[in-house]
Amino acid sequence: MAVYHAAHKAGVLKPDAGMAPFGFVSAPGAAGFMGMGWWRALLGRMEEATDCRWFDALDCGSSVGHAMMALTQGQKNVILQTDSRRMDAVRSVCEIAGGLLFFARPPSFDLTAPLSSQTHLAAYFARSYCEKMVPGNRGPAIKPRGRISQ
Template sequence: MENVSVLSLFSLPDRLFTLHDYASGMAVCQAARQAGVPFWQQGKAAFGFISAPGAAGYLGVVWWQTLIKTIERQANCRFPHILDCDRNAGYAMMAAMHEQRLIVLHNDSPGTQAVRALYTQRGGHVFITRPPSFDLIAPLSDATHLAAHFSQSYCKNSEPAT
């Protein structure tokens, strides 16, 4: 596996994919390879993964990390990955105890402030809103849609050019 440092705030990949399962993660890796997109270039990841909204609560931290590690082993590469903890500071603390570095936490309570301090101390980051991502729901995860995304033929803006 390529030895890379933990994702810094300034090196968030240009592409994030909402990851639901192993098959969709491997489809992303395969589509990137077929499109000639290097997984890492000049110390920056070409793409990363974000869990489904609130996945820390209904799937769990260990499940997420096992999924990511399995994809990384198969792809022979490390990927930046973000676990969505929704509004639950408890899930965020559990994720920190399992060395999750990047999370989403939609909350501004005193507990959230403690979570932010802990993640900062450990070199991680707490996103207060979900970064934009390409959601790999089944109909969109087929090779055609992924190839179009990597070749940038999908529109970047929702507004037509004038």
């Protein structure tokens, strides 16, 4: 919720925006030690509380089993770090699910770090690529490449 409030305060997240111009990445390997159900429940509760949808990706570490289970149970986007042969099998299921498969963790702001106070979150949004994604905001000229599917 701190991220939501900081983004709203920085002007990155507008009321009734629908889909936020940023998202959430689970902790490394979270599919194995926290589970997909926990991740979906957390994001679902945040969406209910804020009336906003988020892009999210569940980190499965190197576990093809966790990635496959997550994808077949409703998770759209997963991070998997494994060899290319095993990655191909997961990629097929991910494409059918309409999601994205990441072979490396995307850039993110670490919310567990001591610098994740409201002030630092607001500064992150005020100076990040997210600002450029909101019309009328000035920010870096670099936008993320590619399209985020839902």
